[in-house]
Amino acid sequence: MKFMGYRRPDGKAGIRNHVLVIPAVICANRVARGIAEMVKGAVYVEHQNGCTQIGADLELSRHVISAHGTHPNVFSVIVVGLGCETLRAQDVVADIKKACPYKHVHLVIIQDEGGSVKATAEGARVARAMLAEASRQTREPIDVSELILGTECGGSDACSGISANPALGKTSDLLIEAGGSVILAETTELIGAEHIIAARAVSPAVARRCFEVIARCEKQATDMGVDMRGGQPTPGNIEGGLSSIEEKSLGCVYKAGTKPLQDVIDYAMPVTKKGLVWMDTPGQDIEQITGMVAGGCQIVIFTTGRGTCCGSPIAPTIKVATNSALFARMNDNIDLDAGAIVTGEATVAEVGHFIFDDMIETASGKLCKAEVLGFNDFAIHRIGPSL
Amino acid sequence: MATAKAVVMNPADNTATAVEAIGPDVDVSMSIGGKPVTVHVVDPISFGHKFAVRDIRKGDKIVKYGETIGLATQDIQAGRHVHVHNLESGRGRGDK
Incomplete structure (x- = not known):
């Protein structure tokens, strides 16, 4: 089975052809946004990172920013720095050029340009040319085995484990059967369900990693000396009927489908295996x-019971409602409805195929609602304090 | 499949999840492992919330999806609301 995508010179498959404007540091957010707003079609992100970070925390921020530049959904990149920050924009440009020598990457340093107005003008001048070049790229048939799907549930309710997550699990199984990769994440929301996923691990080492990442995550909560409940499940989850993290997790794990677990990888690290992979991330959606x-996923499918609007700046983020009332209420934001499973009008397998078909169409160019509405949510997990 | 007001995910479950607002004081029929079961729901149960499908003793495991989702902090009669007021999580408890 094929979708229509962009074949990059290094062989990777993209499903979008973005010109990305990305700040290396919080102080460059305004200029990055200004550059993108001056031209039609560029995407930009804003974030809180890039200065007064040290060690592994700094390295992780640099990796995540650079990995958005090297991502196959991105055609070319403008990296914006202030000039005096810890995470140097020059290093981000070098990271991207090293991994993707073919990619057009441009550096804008605000202090060197003589301020934000001149830096914005310089960035916009280059972005215009990049967008013109991007528009000349054409899509071609690419096998669906080259897709990496990121799965997520946020704003869960008690229907998440009954409808949308089992249906997304079916979609995950279909993609894995076709040779693709699926990411299961949000470690916090697997507490209480780790034995289920570990039982599907391909080796004792992978199973052991499942219990290790859960133990680390749970220890973070217990070290704070509080009941995690209220933070996880969130107040909205509890209002929606979820009584404990175990109940939330047992509903969450359905979206991983039924295939063997191939690997457990750290936050934001590249997905290198086909099949199901667990990425150790926090439960915070963004x-x-x-x-x-x-980590390389080109497309995200996000189930929600309470409702959410968010979306990656560079990867289409498809929303699936767990119940039809939410689908009607937040129809501007939610792409698909799994509520027919709750009422008995459709089976899990039927809705799973329906989501799969939409995923292929979206991979081939159909815009999801978060893209049309311009969502560009971006947040890097912090593993150390600002100093 | 006929439309039911509540679903029981696994035959081992001692809770049902309301898929529409229920009660109070109504009989609700549902299928547990293919068998029709009727529970008199005592409390008002909001959409997405749970009620006990059989009597649960204090300290018993509360089961959904065939798995433990917490322990009962008090006796819970069949048909009563099961939620954070009578279910205690066993995980992420730095307060214990």
């Missing part, structure tokens, strides 16, 4: 999306 996209 940090999770950002980590999965940095």
Whole structure:
């Protein structure tokens, strides 16, 4: 089975052809946004990172920002720096050029340009040319085995585990059967369900990793000396009927389908295996999306019971409602409805195929609602304090 | 499949999940492992919330999806609302 995508010179498959404007540091957010707003079709991100970070925390931020530049959904990149920050824009440009020598990457340093107005003008001048060049790229048939799907559930309710997550699990199984990769993430929301996923691990080592990442995550909560409940499940989850993290997790794990677990990888690290892969991310939706996209996923499918609008700046983020009332209420934001499973009008398998078909159409160019509405959510998981 | 007001995900479950607002004081029929079962729902149950399908004793496991989702902090009669007021999570408990 094929979709229509962009074949990059290094052989990777993209499903979008973005010109990305990305700041290396929080201080460059305004200029990055200004550049993207001055031209038609560029995407930009804003974030809180890039200065007064050290060690592994700094390295992770640099990796995530660079990995958005090297991503196959991105055609070319403008990296914006202030000039005095810890995470140097020059290093981000070098990372991207090293991994993707064919990619057009442009550096704008605000202090060197003589301020934000001149830096914005310089960036816009280059972005215009990049967009013109991007428009000359054409899509070609690419096998669906080259897709990496990131799965996510956020704003869960008690229907998440009954309808949308089992249906997304079917979609995951279909993609894996076709040779593709699927990311299961949000470690916090697997607490209480780790034995189910570990039982599907391809080796004792992978199974052991499942319990290790859960133990680390749970220890973070217990070290704070509080009941995690209220933070996880969130107040909205509890209002929606979820009573404990175990109940939330047992509903969440359905979206991983039924295939063997091939690997457990760290936050934002590249997905190298075909089949089901667990990425160790926090449950915070935007940090999770950002980590999965940095890991190479080209498309995200996001189930929600309470309703959410968010989307990656560079990877289409398809929303699936767990119940039809939500689908009607937030129809501007939610792409698909799994509510017919709850009422008995459709089976899990039927809705799973329906989501799969939409995923292929979206991979081939159909815009999802978060893209049309311009969502560009981006947040890098922090593993150390600002100093 | 006929439209039901509540679903039981696994025959081992002692809770059902309401898929529309229920009660109070109504009989609700549902299928548990293919067998029709009727529970008199005592409390008002909001969409997405749970009620006990059989009596649960204090300290018993509360089961959904065939798995433990917490422990009962008090006796819960069949048909009563099961939620954070009578279910205690066993995980992420730094307060214990």
